[in-house]
Amino acid sequence: MTKVDVPPSTDAVQAVARTGARRPGRRAAGRNWAPTAFLLPIAAVFVVLYAVPLAETIYYSFTDFNGFSTDVNLVGLANYRTIFTDPSLLTGLGFTLAFALATTLLITMLAIPLAVVLNKKFFGRSLVRSIFFFVGVPSQVILGLVWQYIFSPLNSGALNSVLAKFGMDPVSWLADPQIARGCVVFVAVWAGVGWHAMLYLAYLQAIPADLYEQSQVDGASGRQQFFHITLPQLVPAVVVSSFLLITGGLRVYELPFAMTKGGPGYATNTITQSIILRGLAQSDYGVGSALAVLFTVACLAVILVQLRLAGIVSKRFA
Amino acid sequence: MIRTHPGRRADGRRTALHSVVMISITAVIAVPLYYIVISTFKTPIDMAKSPLGLPGSWTFDNYVNVFRTSPVVRSFINTLIVTVVGVAFQVLIGSMAAYGMILRKGRLTAAVGTVLMVAFCIPMQSTLIPLYRMEASLNLVNTLQGLILIYLGSAIFCYFLIVGYMRKLPMSLLEAARIDGAGPFRIYWQIVLPLIRPILTTVVVFQTLSTWNDFMWPNVLLSSTENRTIVLQVYNAVGQFSTDWPSFMTVTVIALVPVFVFFMFCQKWIVSGLVAGSVKQ
Numbered sequence: 001m002t003k004v005d006v007p008p009s010t011d012a013v014q015a016v017a018r019t020g021a022r023r024p025g026r027r028a029a030g031r032n033w034a035p036t037a038f039l040l041p042i043a044a045v046f047v048v049l050y051a052v053p054l055a056e057t058i059y060y061s062f063t064d065f066n067g068f069s070t071d072v073n074l075v076g077l078a079n080y081r082t083i084f085t086d087p088s089l090l091t092g093l094g095f096t097l098a099f100a101l102a103t104t105l106l107i108t109m110l111a112i113p114l115a116v117v118l119n120k121k122f123f124g125r126s127l128v129r130s131i132f133f134f135v136g137v138p139s140q141v142i143l144g145l146v147w148q149y150i151f152s153p154l155n156s157g158a159l160n161s162v163l164a165k166f167g168m169d170p171v172s173w174l175a176d177p178q179i180a181r182g183c184v185v186f187v188a189v190w191a192g193v194g195w196h197a198m199l200y201l202a203y204l205q206a207i208p209a210d211l212y213e214q215s216q217v218d219g220a221s222g223r224q225q226f227f228h229i230t231l232p233q234l235v236p237a238v239v240v241s242s243f244l245l246i247t248g249g250l251r252v253y254e255l256p257f258a259m260t261k262g263g264p265g266y267a268t269n270t271i272t273q274s275i276i277l278r279g280l281a282q283s284d285y286g287v288g289s290a291l292a293v294l295f296t297v298a299c300l301a302v303i304l305v306q307l308r309l310a311g312i313v314s315k316r317f318a
Numbered sequence: 319m320i321r322t323h324p325g326r327r328a329d330g331r332r333t334a335l336h337s338v339v340m341i342s343i344t345a346v347i348a349v350p351l352y353y354i355v356i357s358t359f360k361t362p363i364d365m366a367k368s369p370l371g372l373p374g375s376w377t378f379d380n381y382v383n384v385f386r387t388s389p390v391v392r393s394f395i396n397t398l399i400v401t402v403v404g405v406a407f408q409v410l411i412g413s414m415a416a417y418g419m420i421l422r423k424g425r426l427t428a429a430v431g432t433v434l435m436v437a438f439c440i441p442m443q444s445t446l447i448p449l450y451r452m453e454a455s456l457n458l459v460n461t462l463q464g465l466i467l468i469y470l471g472s473a474i475f476c477y478f479l480i481v482g483y484m485r486k487l488p489m490s491l492l493e494a495a496r497i498d499g500a501g502p503f504r505i506y507w508q509i510v511l512p513l514i515r516p517i518l519t520t521v522v523v524f525q526t527l528s529t530w531n532d533f534m535w536p537n538v539l540l541s542s543t544e545n546r547t548i549v550l551q552v553y554n555a556v557g558q559f560s561t562d563w564p565s566f567m568t569v570t571v572i573a574l575v576p577v578f579v580f581f582m583f584c585q586k587w588i589v590s591g592l593v594a595g596s597v598k599q
Contacts, residue, residue: 034502038418041411049471050437053445122336128344139531139549156366202593254533279447296444
């Protein structure tokens with residue numbers, strides 16, 4: 001495993017601040033038209049794939065547009081009211097939030113100790129690292145489908161066949177709302193722990209070794225070192241990893257869709273699945289778009305909190 | 319100093335303990351992978367009787383069956399086309415933009431930087447419905463070109479990864495090239511791109527993985543069998559081989575082999591992409 005440089009986590013914040021500052025020395029570096037020419041393709045991407053569609057989403061969210069009729073009426077906040085009264089959408093909203101929180105907590109609590117162990121030398125370490133990492137690499141859909149077979153309610157399901165060995169009855173894993181939710185979260189944790197442990201590992205390797213050497217001289221135990229050196233040094237990594245997990249969790253779609261199609265009932269329905277189902281399959285553009293707007297606002301809120309946290313953390317720990 | 323010796327022995331014992339514990343946990347983690355692979359060598363009856371056991375008699379019929387009845391080769395080629403073309407354009411657009419940004423500091427670049435930062439925070443789901451309508455009006459639904467067009471959106475992510483690296487380039491080098499008479503395009507192509515190769519590799523590896531694995535857009539856009547990407551093919555294999563579980567697992571293995579090979583060769587760049595991406599996201 002190669003060492004990876006860990007850039008400071010406030011780069012993004014600084015980048016915004018820096019673009020405002022002029023550096024006279026660089027002015028001469030290009031002819032006047034050149035920067036514009038190089039920025040044209042990304043400007044096109046921005047306008048066509050981001051700005052215009054986002055404006056359309058916001059507009060549709062206030063209308064009763066169904067994709068076909070030319071008679072489009074403004075309906076005010078009716079679509080937003082629908083979201084908060086429709087049980088399928090509400091359950092989807094609830095499961096998405098629960099999924100984001102549960103996976104963030106579980107993966108963070110498991111990935112940090114895993115990374116600490118993977119940072120120590122032991123026989124078979126690179127194999128262990130690779131397998132933990134690899135299960136997070138394939139498409140979540142493929143993983144979800146395979147797990148759907150493992151969780152098969154039949155006696156021939158892999159998990160139920162193990163239970164049978166211990167004389168237990170088969171369980172309908174994905175047919176019970178609560179168990180199905182648990183199973184989806186479990187698979188997400190299974191796939192995500194190694195991935196995030198690699199992230200923590202990269203940050204762990206950047207902790208200066210003399211911190212540990214000094215504390216060893218002072219007679220600190222392994223436990224004391226973990227709580228007084230490793231954890232504080234990992235705070236920036238926790239901020240970054242949990243942010244990835246929360247935003248990724250809010251966007252979740254593929255894993256539950258592959259495992260349960262959002263069922264049983266709407267137990268594992270997600271916001272993204274609702275946007276696709278309502279907005280595209282059922283041509284209910286208004287409700288689908290209103291959902292998309294709420295979703296965007298939620299994601300932006302999380303990002304703002306993250307930037308704040310990153311600022312605080314970099315001040316406190318840098 | 320006297321304690322060095324017993325200390326080392328305790329260390330050795332602890333290392334052995336780590337190995338035993340970690341290798342057992344990893345074995346449990348890897349059970350699904352074992353399950354996928356071992357199932358492909360079983361008959362359906364064999365798989366139903368003992369899902370996790372070794373095959374009663376090893377069979378390769380599932381592979382013959384899948385390659386005969388399922389267009390896995392076609393969907394593999396489709397995915398390859400979409401990924402190669404898509405990632406090439408993402409990286410090109412992203413690196414051009416990054417170069418344009420370091421060429422000159424001014425009001426324009428400051429505005430562009432802010433705008434891209436905002437765009438970066440918009441999740442794909444928010445624009446899904448209008449983008450689908452746009453593809454429909456351009457007759458791009460159910461085409462690989464349409465899928466590639468959507469994937470160009472990731473150019474903004476590439477831009478953020480690349481621009482941070484590019485800002486650390488020695489400007490004197492570009493300045494010297496300019497004085498020697500090289501135009502901006504030549505400097506970009508012959509000096510800047512070779513200089514930023516490490517970050518380009520990282521971005522290419524990371525974007526290849528996420529483009530290859532994407533399911534949402536192929537599922538929304540592609541409807542005909544001959545256009546399917548490999549992940550969509552696996553998804554459809556559930557219905558195609560409804561009770562024939564070993565054949566489904568075979569499709570899965572065929573889909574996972576390229577990912578596994580890619581992982582073996584590019585593991586370290588996936589990590590560096592993970593770290594670089596985490597900082598910007």
